[in-house]
Amino acid sequence: MGKRVLGAEPRWLAARACLGVLDRGQALDGVLSDLLQSLESSRDRSLGRRLAHAVLRDWPALNHLLGQLLERTPRRRDRPVWFVLAVGLAELRQAREPAPAVVHAAVESIRLAGLGRLSGLVNGVLRQFIRRRSELEGALPDDPVIRHGYPNWLIRLLQEDWPDDWIRILEQGNQPPPLWLRVNRHYWTRDEACRALIEAGHACRAPDELPDAICLKQRAAVSRLPGFVEGGLSVQDGAAQMVVEYLDPGDGDRVLDACSAPGGKSAHILERADVELxxxxxxxxxxxxxASTLERLRLSARLVAGDATRPEDWWDGQPFDRILIDAPCSATGVIRRHPDIRWLRSQADIQALVRTQTLMVDKLWPLLAPGGILVYSTCSVLAAENRLQAQSLVERHDALEVLEHDELPGRPQRPGRQLLPGDRDLDGFYHLAVRRLHAG
Ligand SMILES: C[S@@+](CC[C@H](N)C(=O)[O-])C[C@H]1O[C@@H](n2cnc3c(N)ncnc32)[C@H](O)[C@@H]1O
Incomplete structure (x- = not known):
C-alpha cells in the first residue's frame, strides 16, 4: 500500500491529546491546538477534536472495556496503545464510520505512534470488540461513573447540590454546545448582524433577555462569519454575556475587571459603555x-498583571464604580465545552478555589465606591463556589443590597441566580450583583 490510510493522523493525534490530558494533566485546548495545527484539512482537525472529546466524555466505560479486552496492561513505553484503542472503541461505539475503516485507521495510527509491532494487537482487540460488543456493553457495571463518564467525587458533589438535577447536569455536560455570538454594538445592531448571518445561510436566534446575543444552532467556521474579522462578532456564551446585564456599566464609570483573561467580559463591558476599564x-x-482580544475589537483598557487578592500592589487608591469578579472556579458549568475539566480537577482544588474566591471578594470590596455595584460570577454549578460563597459574602458585609434580577434567566438562589448547563441552551453559570450602600 505504502500510502497513508485516510484519517489515521487525526486519530493518532486525538489519542496523543487524550494521553496528554489523562496521563500528564495537560489542558485539552492547549494540547489539541498544538497537535492539530500539523493537519492541513479542517475536516481532519475537526475529526481529531471530535474523537478526543468523545474519549474524554466516555473514559470510564472505555477504560473498563479495554480492561476486559486486553489480557494484560501494556508496558509503560507501550502506553499510547491504550489511547489508540480508546479512540477506536469510542469511534466504533459512535458508529458514524464503517467498522472496518475504523479498525484500519487505528492500525495505521499505532504505526504512526512508532509502535507498529502492536498493530496486530490493535487489530485483534478492535475486531474482538466488534464481535462481542453487545455482550461487553451489557456487562458494563451499572454505576453512574461508567454510565455518565465523570469522576465519583464530582458526581457526589452534584448529587448533594442538585438532588433533582444532577443526572441532567451530567448528561448536558456530554452534549455538544451551540455556538453563541456577541454582537459588537460599536459595529452594528443585532438586527443587522442577524440579517447578515441569515443571508449567509446561518439559522440564528436572538433571545429578548440577552440583548447582544445570537445563538447559532449549527456549528460554523467562526472566522468566515460575516462581520467576524472586522470585529462585529465575538464568540461568547450567552451566560457569560449576562454578566454585563448584572454589572450595568454606564458612560464615565471606573470599572475593575479583576480576573479578566482572556478578555471576553472586558470587551463586552467596553462595547456596552464608554468606561475607564x-x-x-x-x-x-x-x-x-x-490585549489581543481588545486589539481585534479596537478597544482599550489599562492592563495590569497582578493578583486580585493583593490590590495594595496595583490599586491607585481611586474607588471603582463597578467591580467584576469573574472568579477562578471549578468550571463545572462548561464541561460540555471542555470535557477534560472533569479529569483535571480534584475535590481538593475546589476547596482551594473557594478560599481564593472568598479572599478576592474581601480584598476587593473596599475598592468599591459607595453606590457602586460588585458582580461575582463563576462558570461553576457547585454550591460551595456560588450560593454558599454568596451567602457568606452577604453575611460578612452588612452595608450592601443584593440586586435581584428576576428578569434575567436563571434559578433564584437567594442570593444570586444559577443557570445549569443546557438551561435555555446556555452554559452553567452563577451571577450575583450587590450594591455597596455606604463606606464601612
Ligand atoms: C474565569 S477566568 C476569567 C475569564 C474572563 N473574565 C473572560 O471573560 O474572558 C478566571 C481568570 O482568573 C485569573 N486569576 C486566577 N487567580 C487570580 C488572582 N489571584 N488574581 C487575578 N486573576 C486571577 C486566571 O488567570 C483566569 O484568567
Whole structure:
C-alpha cells in the first residue's frame, strides 16, 4: 500500500491529546491546538477534536472495556496503545464510520505512534470488540461513573447540590454546545448582524433577555462569519454575556475587571459603555490574550498583571464604580465545552478555589465606591463556589443590597441566580450583583 490510510493522523493525534490530558494533566485546548495545527484539512482537525472529546466524555466505560479486552496492561513505553484503542472503541461505539475503516485507521495510527509491532494487537482487540460488543456493553457495571463518564467525587458533589438535577447536569455536560455570538454594538445592531448571518445561510436566534446575543444552532467556521474579522462578532456564551446585564456599566464609570483573561467580559463591558476599564489578571501570558482580544475589537483598557487578592500592589487608591469578579472556579458549568475539566480537577482544588474566591471578594470590596455595584460570577454549578460563597459574602458585609434580577434567566438562589448547563441552551453559570450602600 505504502500510502497513508485516510484519517489515521487525526486519530493518532486525538489519542496523543487524550494521553496528554489523562496521563500528564495537560489542558485539552492547549494540547489539541498544538497537535492539530500539523493537519492541513479542517475536516481532519475537526475529526481529531471530535474523537478526543468523545474519549474524554466516555473514559470510564472505555477504560473498563479495554480492561476486559486486553489480557494484560501494556508496558509503560507501550502506553499510547491504550489511547489508540480508546479512540477506536469510542469511534466504533459512535458508529458514524464503517467498522472496518475504523479498525484500519487505528492500525495505521499505532504505526504512526512508532509502535507498529502492536498493530496486530490493535487489530485483534478492535475486531474482538466488534464481535462481542453487545455482550461487553451489557456487562458494563451499572454505576453512574461508567454510565455518565465523570469522576465519583464530582458526581457526589452534584448529587448533594442538585438532588433533582444532577443526572441532567451530567448528561448536558456530554452534549455538544451551540455556538453563541456577541454582537459588537460599536459595529452594528443585532438586527443587522442577524440579517447578515441569515443571508449567509446561518439559522440564528436572538433571545429578548440577552440583548447582544445570537445563538447559532449549527456549528460554523467562526472566522468566515460575516462581520467576524472586522470585529462585529465575538464568540461568547450567552451566560457569560449576562454578566454585563448584572454589572450595568454606564458612560464615565471606573470599572475593575479583576480576573479578566482572556478578555471576553472586558470587551463586552467596553462595547456596552464608554468606561475607564482596569483589566487585571494574575497570569501575564493570559493577560496578553486580553490585549489581543481588545486589539481585534479596537478597544482599550489599562492592563495590569497582578493578583486580585493583593490590590495594595496595583490599586491607585481611586474607588471603582463597578467591580467584576469573574472568579477562578471549578468550571463545572462548561464541561460540555471542555470535557477534560472533569479529569483535571480534584475535590481538593475546589476547596482551594473557594478560599481564593472568598479572599478576592474581601480584598476587593473596599475598592468599591459607595453606590457602586460588585458582580461575582463563576462558570461553576457547585454550591460551595456560588450560593454558599454568596451567602457568606452577604453575611460578612452588612452595608450592601443584593440586586435581584428576576428578569434575567436563571434559578433564584437567594442570593444570586444559577443557570445549569443546557438551561435555555446556555452554559452553567452563577451571577450575583450587590450594591455597596455606604463606606464601612
Ligand atoms: C474565569 S477566568 C476569567 C475569564 C474572563 N473574565 C473572560 O471573560 O474572558 C478566571 C481568570 O482568573 C485569573 N486569576 C486566577 N487567580 C487570580 C488572582 N489571584 N488574581 C487575578 N486573576 C486571577 C486566571 O488567570 C483566569 O484568567
Amino acid at each position: 482596569t483589566a487585571v489578571d494574575i497570569d501575564p501570558e493570559r493577560l496578553a490574550d486580553v
